[in-house]
Amino acid sequence: MSASTSERLGARTTAFVALSRAILNGFLxxxxxxxxxxIFPLMFLVLFGGVFSNQGQSRVxxxxxxxxxxxxxxxxxxxxxxEATFEVTExxxxxxxxxxxxxxxxxxxxxxxDGVLVAHYTLTDQTKAATTAGALRAFVDGANVGAxxxxxxxxxxxxxxxxxxxxxxxxxxxxxTPGLLGWAVAMSAAFGxxxxxxxxxxxxxxxxxxxxxxxxxxxxxxxxxxxxGIALVQMAIFVGLGVVAFGLELSGAWWMAVPLLVVGTxxxxxxxxxxxxxxxxxxxxxxxxxxxxxxxxxxSGSFFPLDGAPGxxxxxxxxxxxxxxxxxMIDVMVRGEGPASALLPMGILALFxxxxxxxxxxxxRWDST
Amino acid sequence: MAxxxxxxxxxxxxxxxxxxxxxxxxxxxxFVGVVGxxxxxxxxxxxxxxxxxxxxxxxxxxxxxxxxxRNPRLLPRIxxxxxxxxxxxxxxxxxxxxxxxxxxxxxxxxxxxWLSRVGLDEKADARVEDLSGGQAQRLSIACALVHDPEVLxxxxxxxxxxxxxxxxxxxxxxxxxxxxxxxxxxxxxMDEAEALCDRVAIMDAxxxxxxxxxxxxxxxxxxxxxxxxxxxxLGRDEVARLxxxxxxxxxxxxxVLTTREPGAVIGHLAEHDLLDGVQLRTGTLEDVFLAVTGxxxxx
Ligand SMILES: Nc1ncnc2c1ncn2[C@@H]1O[C@H](COP(=O)(O)OP(=O)(O)OP(=O)(O)O)[C@@H](O)[C@H]1O
Ligand SMILES: [Mg+2]
Numbered sequence: 001m002s003a004s005t006s007e008r009l010g011a012r013t014t015a016f017v018a019l020s021r022a023i024l025n026g027f028l029x030x031x032x033x034x035x036x037x038x039i040f041p042l043m044f045l046v047l048f049g050g051v052f053s054n055q056g057q058s059r060v061x062x063x064x065x066x067x068x069x070x071x072x073x074x075x076x077x078x079x080x081x082x083e084a085t086f087e088v089t090e091x092x093x094x095x096x097x098x099x100x101x102x103x104x105x106x107x108x109x110x111x112x113x114d115g116v117l118v119a120h121y122t123l124t125d126q127t128k129a130a131t132t133a134g135a136l137r138a139f140v141d142g143a144n145v146g147a148x149x150x151x152x153x154x155x156x157x158x159x160x161x162x163x164x165x166x167x168x169x170x171x172x173x174x175x176x177t178p179g180l181l182g183w184a185v186a187m188s189a190a191f192g193x194x195x196x197x198x199x200x201x202x203x204x205x206x207x208x209x210x211x212x213x214x215x216x217x218x219x220x221x222x223x224x225x226x227x228x229g230i231a232l233v234q235m236a237i238f239v240g241l242g243v244v245a246f247g248l249e250l251s252g253a254w255w256m257a258v259p260l261l262v263v264g265t266x267x268x269x270x271x272x273x274x275x276x277x278x279x280x281x282x283x284x285x286x287x288x289x290x291x292x293x294x295x296x297x298x299x300s301g302s303f304f305p306l307d308g309a310p311g312x313x314x315x316x317x318x319x320x321x322x323x324x325x326x327x328x329m330i331d332v333m334v335r336g337e338g339p340a341s342a343l344l345p346m347g348i349l350a351l352f353x354x355x356x357x358x359x360x361x362x363x364x365r366w367d368s369t
Numbered sequence: 370m371a372x373x374x375x376x377x378x379x380x381x382x383x384x385x386x387x388x389x390x391x392x393x394x395x396x397x398x399x400f401v402g403v404v405g406x407x408x409x410x411x412x413x414x415x416x417x418x419x420x421x422x423x424x425x426x427x428x429x430x431x432x433x434x435x436x437x438x439r440n441p442r443l444l445p446r447i448x449x450x451x452x453x454x455x456x457x458x459x460x461x462x463x464x465x466x467x468x469x470x471x472x473x474x475x476x477x478x479x480x481x482x483w484l485s486r487v488g489l490d491e492k493a494d495a496r497v498e499d500l501s502g503g504q505a506q507r508l509s510i511a512c513a514l515v516h517d518p519e520v521l522x523x524x525x526x527x528x529x530x531x532x533x534x535x536x537x538x539x540x541x542x543x544x545x546x547x548x549x550x551x552x553x554x555x556x557x558x559m560d561e562a563e564a565l566c567d568r569v570a571i572m573d574a575x576x577x578x579x580x581x582x583x584x585x586x587x588x589x590x591x592x593x594x595x596x597x598x599x600x601x602x603l604g605r606d607e608v609a610r611l612x613x614x615x616x617x618x619x620x621x622x623x624x625v626l627t628t629r630e631p632g633a634v635i636g637h638l639a640e641h642d643l644l645d646g647v648q649l650r651t652g653t654l655e656d657v658f659l660a661v662t663g664x665x666x667x668x
Contacts, residue, residue, distance in 0.1 A: 011474045018471030022457045022464065029459040029496075204455035207421060212472040213444040 015214045019222035027192065027226065037188030038234060041180050044303070045238060048176040049246035060132050062086040063097040065111040070143055078142065085135050108132050174249065175305060177242040178257070178329035183293075183302035184238070185231045185261055186268040186322050190289040192227050193272025198285035201276075206366055224269065231265045232258065239333075251336035257329055260342045260349075264325040267349040268293070270356035271321075277363040296322045321352045370433060372397040372520055372551040373418060378427035380413050380575075387413045389575035390427070395553060395568075400546045402562040403555045404658065405572035411555040412452050412524055414572070418553070419449050419522050431520055445473055448518030452525055452555075454509040456497040462508050463493040466515055473516035483511040488537065502529040510538070514545070521545065523554040527561060539565060559654040569654065573662045583654055590660055592652035594631040598624045598638065599646035611637055622648070 027033055064071060074082060082088075089106075091097050097109040098120055107128055108121040119136055123129050200206045209219060235257065242248030275288035297303060299316060300323035306314060317323040328345030331337040373395035380388040388410045395401050403411045416422045418429045420436030420443065429436045434443045456465055463484060470480035484493055487507040492500060500508060506529045513521065526542075527535045542565060546552050556562055562569045563583045570580040579586055593615060600623040608617045613630035623646070628634045631649065638644055 014474055015472045018468045022460055022468045025460055025464065026458045199458055203458070204451055204453045205457060208449070208451060208455040209472075210439065211419060211421060211444060211447070211449045212469070213441055214472045215441075 012215075012218055016218050016222055019214070019219060020226050023196070023223055023226045024229075027230065033188070033191060033195070036191065037184060037230065038237065041184035041187070041234075042237065042241065045176060045180050045241065045246075048180070048303075049173040049242065049248075059083075059087040060085060060108060060128060060135070061106040062088045063100060063106050063109040064088050064090050065094045065097050065109055066092060068110055068112050068117065070110075070117055070140060073143060073147075074139075078139070082139060085131075108136075110136075173242060173246040174334040175330065176303075177238055177246075177248050178333045179302040179326050181235060181238040181257075181261075182264065182300075182322060182325045182329050183297045184234050185264055186297070186325065187289075187293050188230055188234065189227050189265045189268035190272035190275065190293050191286055192230070193223070193269040194275040194279075194285040194289040195272075195282055196223060197273060197276030198279060198282040201365075201367065202282060210366065224266065227269055228262050228265050231261050235261055249334070251332070251334055253332045253337065253339040253342070254334075256332040256339045256342040260325065260328045260332065260346055263346045263349045263353070264321070267321050267325075267353040267356070270353045270360060273360040274356055274363070277360045277365070293322070296320045299323070300326050302326055321349055324348045370397060371395060372399065372432060373553065374430045375414075375418060376428050378414065378417050378429060379425045380410075380417060380422065381425055386575045388417065388424075391572075391575075391577050392427075393570065393577060393580065395551060397551055398546070398549050400542075400552045400565055400567045401554075402566035402569045403553070403572055403577075404557065404559065404562050404569060404654070405555075406662065409572045410575040411572055415522055415524055415553065415555060416451075419447065421449075445516060446518055447520045447522065448513040448516065449521075450510050450513040450523045450526055454497075454505045456505075456509075459496055459498065461494050461496055462489055462500065462504075465497055465508060466512055469512040470515045475516050480515055483515050484508075486541065487511045488534070503531060503534055506530060507534065507538075518550070520551045521553065523552070525555050525557065527556065527558065535561075559658065563654050571658060571661055578661045579657070586654060586657045587652045590652045590657045592656050592660070593627045593629050594652075595650040596626045596628065596631060596634055596638075597622050597648040597650065598626065598643055600624070602643050602645075607641075 071079075071082070071088070086108075091109075094109070094111055097106070097111075100106040101109050101120055101122060104122070104124065107125075108119050110117060110119050112118075117136075117140060119132070121129055121132050197206075200209075239248065239250065239254075243250070271292055272285075272289050275292060276285045279285040279288050299313065300306075300320045301309075301317065302322065306317060306323075309317075324345040328342045331341045331345075332339065371394045373393070375391060375393040378388050378391045379386065391410075391414055403414065405411050413422065417424045418431065418436065420429075420431075420439060423437055431443060432446055434440050436443060457468060460468065463481065466480045466484055467477045470477065470483075481493075484490060487510060489504060489507055489511070492504055497505060497508065506526065510523065510526055513523065521542075523542075527538055530538060539561070542552055542554075546565075554565075566583065568580060568582055569586060570577045571586075572578065579589075581589070597620075600619075600621075603624045608614065608624065608626070611617075611626065611634060613628050613633050614626045615629065616627040618625050626634060635644070635647070635649075638647065
């Protein structure tokens with residue numbers, strides 16, 4: 001390397017470091033951006049991870065009025081299964097029990113009427129009603145079969161045994177950590193780019209930098225490096241807190257989340273640039289970034305899984321980069337997919353970043369007027 | 370070689386010709402001022418010469434280099450203070466100037482010296498948002514000078530400064546100019562232009578109406594001189610006997626005589642021993658401005 005080349009490289013490095021430091025300080029001293037990119041998403045993590053995950057699937061509240069043969073004749077094992085589904089309280093007053101069911105304080109009241117088990121329930125919550133009816137019927141059938149078998153002395157022709165396996169859907173914390181992290185990174189990348197572009201344009205700093213011997217590339221690189229650094233810190237905080245406080249379990253290829261986040265950051269910075277390019281004020285830019293990211297977070301499953309969402313919604317969400325970031329993050333961080341599973345999302349995010357950057361570059365102006 | 374060569378620069382905003390075929394040469398080491406009312410086109414002209422705006426037509430060269438498109442060879446050799454202060458958000462004054470210094474490869478220690486030179490030592494740790502208007506302006510000037518540029522462009526550098534800070538800046542700029550730097554500034558203060566500049570360009574409505582030394586501008590004005598004689602010294606009939614007096618009127622300061630032959634009038638006053646407390650009022654740049662733009666400067 002010739003002396004002048006290395007000198008130029010040195011000068012560029014000095015400029016790059018100085019710019020990065022200036023941008024980082026500007027970020028760290030802006031309480032609202034620190035709040036919105038780190039604290040605010042963390043509050044969601046604590047909320048989802050800490051509060052909701054403790055509730056588990058709620059059981060069906062059942063009031064047993066008087067003696068109910070079905071319950072009395074159950075063996076210990078069956079009784080355990082039964083209580084996994086029903087939370088039984090006993091009562092002697094049928095009218096009071098019905099009133100409770102009507103008011104929604106209990107889900108079902110059972111009473112024996114002439115050897116027939118009568119279940120009183122409402123249809124307000126249809127899912128619960130169906131669960132209740134189905135489960136009750138199953139237990140009654142089971143008891144009948146048992147009784148018949150005992151009478152005839154023969155084994156029943158069919159038997160069933162349930163054994164639970166780890167199901168495809170994830171524990172709350174497993175799901176929300178990657179999703180909220182994706183949202184947090186998307187938000188801070190988009191806001192950072194939008195606010196910097198607008199703020200610098202309005203303060204004429206963009207103009208002033210144009211007159212300094214520093215290339216656009218160096219300025220952009222500094223902004224990217226700072227934003228990516230912030231994203232990695234966000235990841236460290238999220239994953240650290242998830243593992244330590246909420247029992248988050250990372251799966252094998254979780255480290256692929258790092259390159260995934262880097263590409264995701266670039267993608268959302270480009271959206272921020274777009275927001276900064278089409279707006280005239282800093283507030284406008286931040287609002288536009290918000291307008292892009294927040295609905296996207298809902299539609300991309302950052303806050304709740306899309307598994308149950310209708311097909312058209314799923315289709316829309318596939319057009320959103322955040323959906324692919326979330327999918328990729330969940331796959332590698334908690335679902336235990338191999339490292340290669342992050343490649344497709346990364347490719348899609350990169351494509352988004354390139355296209356949106358090209359659009360923003362076309363709309364770019366040095367001045368606010 | 371001329372430090373700045375400007376040929377037929379034109380900039381239009383819609384129907385408005387903000388800069389209208391301006392040509393101008395500035396020699397190396399020259400100190401040039403551009404004066405003109407608000408909206409005259411001073412900032413637009415300067416920004417085209419700095420290479421910040423693409424002119425609609427015409428060309429500008431600085432230190433022999435074309436300024437447009439953005440010329441990286443030229444940038445380290447020029448220093449620019451824009452009319453609006455432009456800073457990195459939420460940095461302190463010291464961080465600010467050090468960042469700019471680093472962009473030009475200037476060490477931090479040198480940057481700190483510049484803070485002292487513009488009297489901002491005490492404010493070094495204050496964020497730019499917390500500086501007063503004048504302090505921010507001084508910081509902005511220091512940021513323009515930190516890399517010791519050969520050609521300096523300052524857009525209303527003294528606009529927000531108190532009289533003391535203004536004087537200090539005058540000294541600073543004169544010093545830089547004496548060490549061979551070329552300086553171009555815009556100002557609304559005629560006394561400033563007169564005190565600092567080798568040549569002054571008077572600009573209005575996008576055109577440069579006059580461009581010459583302050584002395585030549587005033588002389589060219591060919592304005593009558595006013596001589597003020599202390600009150601009560603001159604009777605009405607004495608005034609009538611004075612030669613070459615075009616007009617005479619009484620004011621609080623005394624009798625104001627207007628003449629185009631100040632020498633003859635003064636000689637006459639001396640003969641009659643009336644020179645005590647006599648004041649001579651010649652034309653100023655302000656008069657020149659008034660004459661060429663056809664309007665009162667401060668109006
Ligand atoms: N970006 C712009 N778009 C439209 N018009 C503009 C723009 N910038 C300047 N102008 C107009 O061009 C004219 C010259 O503006 P300029 O800023 O050069 O004046 P100036 O002499 O620097 O004034 P001042 O003394 O107030 O700084 C003004 O009439 C202004 O309104
Ligand atoms: Mg101006």
